[in-house]
Amino acid sequence: MTASHPTPLTDDPDWWRSAVVYQVYVRSFADANGDGVGDLAGIRQHLPYLRDLGVDALWLTPFYTSPMIDGGYDVADYRDVDPSFGTLTDFDAMIGDAHSLGLRIIVDLVPNHTSSAHPWFVAALAAGPGSPERARYLFTEGRGEHGELPPNDWESIFGGPAWTRVEDGQWYLHLFDPAQPDLDWRNPEVRAEFEDILRFWLDRGVDGFRIDVAHGMIKAEGLPDVGFSTMTTGRRQVELLGKGRLPYFDQDEVHEIYRAWRPILDSYPGGRMAVAEAWAETPQRLARYIGPNELHQAFNFDFLDATWSAESFRKVIDTALAEAAIVGAPTTWVLSNHDKQRHVTRYGDGPDGLRRARAAALLMLALPGCAYVYQGEELGLPEVLDLPDELRQDPAFRRTGESRDGCRVPIPWGGDLPPYGFGPQACELSWLPAPATWAALSVAAQTGVPGSTLELYRDALRIRRTHPALASEGAGISWLEAEPGLLAFSRTAGGSELTCVVNISGVPAHVAGYGEPVVASEPLAGTGDGHLLPVDSAAWFERR
Structure with a gap:
């Protein structure tokens, strides 16, 4: 059954409080030009599918100009579209169609770091130590007699040291890949640049932003050691994420940035919003990102991490609702995303995992607040665990052996053979291969089939939208x-x-x-x- 949607877009400033947001991993959603990579035109073609699914908004992963070292999270130009995804004209056409269908668009903003191909970083390498160009990033001298050792013991989230040395002897910080140098957010020029970037996309009509690494832009003064590292203890620093304090995450000064951003968002009509991808050591510290003077939402990753038990879900739900009440904003619920193993597989894989994933979907969609659905979960897609190593593109795989590629395989639209309608008719190109077992999971195979996972989501989303007890946030x-x-x-x-x-x-x-x-x-x-x-x-x- 088709979900009812307001058409054209309503001007409700509180739409985000109870919305269902569908995450589009742009490279893997739909390929309109047949080059094997998803694009904006492909999204545009399938907007009616998303309207009929019953979601309220789409969150698009980065589509900006990028060398694609980290799937677009290494941005070289924040005001343009990468040619592999299309053009700004394609973006404008897509957002126009989305709005006409009652769908809002949230775009991913990556403020913690740029690409090493960004003109700022290229200029910083050329300008040398002490220059204004280097002051936009975190360059510093190394330790040791000749500066040959990294400035501190910080580790990359992707594994290995978080510092790389350049030819003139200085080191620069990259909390992720070396191709993703961290910006220095104590630099006023950096802050002004991103405020202008916000306005650029707001002027083009975007309805919100997902803030990547929202907890990471400010580093502790003096760049102090963490005090342990993989080399000395065998424990990776990333294990403290969301559990303890790190000198490069969740520093108090980061809230100054969001207090400057909120008036910009509020100056545009229609309830422009921002949601933080933030990790903090306590729910109380995470709640600080949310409020009338900062961001509208923060992802509730505890729900994603809950084990398959009534006790675990009950504890996570109670905690999240209590914190939401304190800050006066609705919580968010998420079961999967582009960085985590798909929950069908986390819950046991095979028939058991699928049954549990379907039940978890009804649990999530019955809760008050905002729900985020990752593309393909409405089809019951599992994690692809057997991708050949040579095809994996996640930069973390080369450093740790861990890979997020298995949840990023292009979704199946129809047909009996891979890539199942991902591209134009008869096109066999796909940047990652889909399993031979996915024919039965495609949109075409599940549409109109009573009891299919797709129809379960359509039914649940329709009821959520129209039933008084679910449609009311209160x-x-x-x-x-x-x-x-x-x-x-x-x-x-x-x-x-x-x-x-x-x-x-x-x-x-x-x-x-x-x-x-x-x-x-x-x-x-x-x-x-x-x-x-x-x-x-x-x-x-x-x-x-």
């Missing part, structure tokens, strides 16, 4: 008494009540007293007011 949750291993909560608004029940107990569960089922991740047995909820499944029940 309808918080009330936990209900349930058997061990079951999660049950209700939401009530406008005289209607909707209850979500998830069975994580390991045995089928009898549920009664919640009303009639309106959607279920697996077929329910029983009639009337009593139903048998299968193992690893979820259902929504309605009572008016």
Whole structure:
């Protein structure tokens, strides 16, 4: 069933508070020109699919000019489109069509670092130590008798040291790949540049920004050591991400940046918003990124990291809702993204993983706040675990052996053979190969098929949009008494009540007293007011 959408776009300034945002990994969504790489024209062609799916907005991963060392997160020009993705004209056409279909567009902003091919960094290398050009980045002298040692013990998130030495002897910081030098955000020129970049895309009509590494732009004064490293202890510093304090993440001064950005966002009509990809050691510190003077949202990665147990989900949900109440902003819910293994595989892979992923989708979509859906999760796609090493492009793979490529394989649209309609008809090119088993998971194979994962998402998103108890952000949750291993909560608004029940107990569960089922991740047995909820499944029940 097609979801109802406001067309054209409404001017609701609070649209983001309860939106469902669909993440488009641009390289892997749809290829319009047949070169094997997804592009903006491909997104434009499939906008009706996203409207009918029932989402409110699209978050596009970086499409800016880039050498693509890190999939576009190494930006060489923040005000233009990389030729592999199209042109600014293509972007304008795509956003115009999206708005006409009632879809908003959120773009990825990468402010922590640029590409080493960015004109600023090229100029910094040419200008030498002490120059204004180098002052835009974090260049410094090394340690040791001749400066031959890195300035401190900081490590790259991608593995190895976070410092690279240049020909004149200085070192520059890169918390990610050496091709991604970190900017110095204490430099007023850097701050002014990004405020102008915000305005550039806001003027083109974007509805929001996802802030990459939002916790990372300010480094502790004096660049102090962490105090341990992989070489000395065998523990990687990245293991502290979200668990402890690091001198290069979540420094207090970072909030000055967002307090300067918020008035810019607020000066445009239609509820322009920003969501932080931020990691902090406590929920309280993460909550500092959100509020009327800073950003609108921050991703709730604890929900993504929850284990498949009622206790884990209950704890994460309670914590997130409590923190949301403190800051006066809705929380976000996310099960997968372009940096994490797909949750079908995290939950066990195969039939077990798919059942659990479908149940988790109903759990997520029943919660108050904003939900983020990663492309392909509505198809039940698993992680691709057997990509040949020579085809992997994640820069972290070369340094740690860990790879995010398995969740970035182009999604299947239709047909019996790879790449399943990713490109134009009969085109066989695809920057990463899709598995032979994905024919049955394609959009075409699942469309109109009762019980398919795609139709489950369409049904759930339609109900979420139209049901008074889910459409109202003010309808918080009330936990209900349930058997061990079951999660049950209700939401009530406008005289209607909707209850979500998830069975994580390991045995089928009898549920009664919640009303009639309106959607279920697996077929329910029983009639009337009593139903048998299968193992690893979820259902929504309605009572008016």
